[in-house]
Amino acid sequence: MELRICHLYPDLLNLYGDRGNVTVLVRRAEWRGIDVRLVEAGLGDPVDPEGSDLFFMGGGEDRQQRLAAPDLRNVKGPALSDAAEAGAAVLAVCGGYQLLGHYYRPSEGPDLEGLGLLDLHTVHPGPGSRRLIGNVVLREAAGGRMLVGFENHGGRTHLGTGVRPLGSVVAGWGNNGEDRTEGAVRGSVYGTYLHGPLLPKNPWLADLLIAAALRRRYGAAELSDLPDREEERAARAAALRAGVRGGAR
């Protein structure tokens, strides 16, 4: 069995430790004796929709996002959409999350047209507006599990009817600081503002993505349990830092 991961724009969209997510996916597969094939696709590189089953895209500053947006639409977009339609897992964080929507309207300059893979749009309310920064605790919409992380974004994301939120905000800002939603999910395409090391402290989400990717290629996937003592301890400590005692479980 082989887990095939494609890391999109690894050196361009890696604002804050985002590659830690890939480290976690690789390790958790290896620990279970699953082989891993990791390919990277930078600016200009095409994507093979059949070749990879799990796509990851991190975040960037406005400058990097502006470089990535046209490439995502024109070079990688159709293949990525095809893969997602065929059941591949996608995780996009922060700036990458915004680019999966219909458009991102920055505080200055023209709109960045997104891929439209997720039914949402993002608007930055202007240079003087408050950035949404801090520790976050979510209750996952589907299974009620806890998600912890850190967010730091100027843009406000509004979900359309074609997606469900990843979770509801227990502590922190979420998509827009108003409707208590965070992230967006459609099928096995996930977007979230929880940047940097999202998967280390939320290993169940990592496993969910790995399982989805393996199912696409092999039809079924049973993942063995891993001892997640350090993961759970760090998640509890992070929830406590966010002011949530005992977690949201």
Place this chain on the structure above:
Amino acid sequence: MRDLVAIAAGRLAATASRALRAGGGTTVPGRIATAVAPGLISTLSARLARGVVLVSGTNGKTTTARLLGGILDSAGLVSIHNRAGANLLSGVASALVESSTLLGRPRGDMGLFEVDEATLPAVVEATRPRVVVLLNLFRDQLDRYGEIDLVADRWRRALSAMPREATLVFNADDPLVTDVSRGYAGPMLSFGIEEAPDRADPTPGLEAAADARYCYRCGRPYDYSLVLLGHMGHYSCARCGTARPRPEVGAREVRLRGAEGGSASVAWEGETMEVSSALPGLYNVYDATAAAAAALALGIPPATIVRGIAATAPAFGRGERVTVEGREAVFLLAKNPAGFNEVLRTVLYAEDAPVVLIAINDLTADGRDISWLWDVEFELLSGRARAVVVTGTRGEDMALRLKYAGVEAGRVTLEHDLARAISRAGEAAREGERFYVLPTYTAMLELRAVLARAGIVRGFWRQ
């Protein structure tokens, strides 16, 4: 009159703050004094006969200012210096107030201030500096400063407010700093490292932490003929021709001696200074080269510069060595990925199987977001570190990072109590062996407070 009242009030506050053990009194006096007289920094700065030097950058402010202070000492100049790293306007004001007579005369020839990156425009306006040193711009605490390009914009604003005759000393090896310097119309002096350092491990490729890989003019990835530290190195853009300028003050023959320090030959206008320093790591070679360049801009002779650098001891927490119960602890402040990677290399160059204490806090001064731990190459410790003790408000995150870095669980100990964490690390070190303390900023202050209570180090404000 208002200025005099302000100075008196500020100095009283400093004395009171120390007597009450409320802290080092490094910012309160300045806050009080400038509240009474807002123009006080400008008034006192203007009375400094030899002017003001400002040092800013993500990494190395404190050490560079300290090295420059050592050079000024060697030159017989008395500098007023915000030594304790209080690098906001209040810290600059405090240093000035405390070193001035009650009649408002500064007791010094020069002002030497390290300045927080985001505060640079305000301090430039208030002090009208003679020299400004821009060291580097790394990703650091995005939750506090915003994106790195926004900091660069602040620096551009600071440069436009500089007095026309002021000299800009900048790092030619940092593409973003060099890009910022292009907007300056006054005199400039660039510094950089000309060759790969001589050390056991090969020069690394561009790290995960690199910040400025894409050309600031046209967006194409830079080509690097030499990567020195993070995104600093010998870069060029094949599309638009933007390239690292040849530094006017350039370090060659860089030799690193682990925790013992390093040396380099620093060339300027055909002269060569053989610089040797007790400060460890490639960072400090940059800092020493920057300090030498700033001193040259002030007209200080090369021989004096060499003497001053050799005489400078590490700043607190930055290569400082402290003996704890028969073991020597080396403090290496590590507050962002690029700095941390260099610190890890320094440790691994010095020891085959090091004992390391890592203290990660997420307080405001550290940055509340600890995502950056995943950009640090802790994989370097896998199979090498004999014991790693982790502590701090984010000790759990650090332990988790080590797990995914492949460091064996049996070698990692989580201990939240700082005094016990130090003891654990000391116990893991063998008789006469060193251990290494790698703290974030506030963790470093807390660890020092623990050691100070044990009578091992003095309060940092006395240095």
